Amino acid sequence: MKSEMQRPQAWSLKPCSGPFRYTKKKMSVIKNITAIAQGMSITLKEMFQPSIVENYPDGPGPLKGAKFQERFRGQHVLQRDENGLEKCVACFLCAAACPANCIYIEAAENTAENRISGAERYAKVYNIDYNRCIFCGYCVEACPTDAITHGHGFELATFSASNLVYRKEQLLAAAPAHLGANAVFNAEEVSEGAPAVEVPGS
Numbered sequence: 001m002k003s004e005m006q007r008p009q010a011w012s013l014k015p016c017s018g019p020f021r022y023t024k025k026k027m028s029v030i031k032n033i034t035a036i037a038q039g040m041s042i043t044l045k046e047m048f049q050p051s052i053v054e055n056y057p058d059g060p061g062p063l064k065g066a067k068f069q070e071r072f073r074g075q076h077v078l079q080r081d082e083n084g085l086e087k088c089v090a091c092f093l094c095a096a097a098c099p100a101n102c103i104y105i106e107a108a109e110n111t112a113e114n115r116i117s118g119a120e121r122y123a124k125v126y127n128i129d130y131n132r133c134i135f136c137g138y139c140v141e142a143c144p145t146d147a148i149t150h151g152h153g154f155e156l157a158t159f160s161a162s163n164l165v166y167r168k169e170q171l172l173a174a175a176p177a178h179l180g181a182n183a184v185f186n187a188e189e190v191s192e193g194a195p196a197v198e199v200p201g202s
Contacts, residue, residue: 068152073135075153076128078172079146081118086172087147088126089119094139094148102132103139126168131161 059065068074079087090107106125108116116122139148158164 063152066154068154072152072154073137073150075130075151075156075166076139076171077149077151077153078123078126078168079149080173080176082176083118084176085115086117086122087145088123089117089145089147090121090123091144093142093144097138097142099136099138100132100134102129103127104129123168126171128166128171130156130164130166 054067055065057064057066081087090105092105092107095101095103095105104125104127105123107121108124110116110120110122135150137150140150156164
């Protein structure tokens with residue numbers, strides 16, 4: 001009877017002197033090299049292609065050469081109706097819907113001598129704090145009169161946080177949307193019956 005039982009020998013990790021074998025470790029190295037080669041092939045391919053750039057800020061037009069999608073959410077715009085009156089009726093729904101609590105409104109009553117909007121009330125104060133705004137668009141969706149929309153303004157950077165609190169005068173459109181303040185809606189609204197020029201006396 002043997003005094004000691006024979007134990008199985010442990011696997012040896014000696015380097016193979018024979019032909020190349022696809023071990024798990026070597027296959028991992030091959031996959032990594034293949035992935036790097038694929039990535040570098042794209043880089044080398046693009047190196048010989050002409051560069052496509054947007055000539056901002058030296059480009060033409062009001063956007064200085066920048067290009068945006070139609071649904072780009074930029075600086076807010078307080079719109080006017082076809083008579084040039086403000087669409088905002090100070091209902092506070094936009095402020096209530098804002099998850100960042102960045103909209104501040106103070107309402108006032110319209111009078112016969114001083115009519116600002118087409119309803120009983122108008123927004124005497126309308127501030128948006130772009131330090132907090134997340135451009136989610138909830139205020140636009142909540143507005144029952146389409147008074148607030150997202151424009152294409154994007155140059156909001158500043159060195160002072162106080163400059164990012166925009167007042168009503170900075171947000172208010174100079175003219176109704178269909179008269180050129182927002183050219184995207186111009187042709188559609190005019191074709192539906194909106195006047196092509198601002199109503200005199202409005």
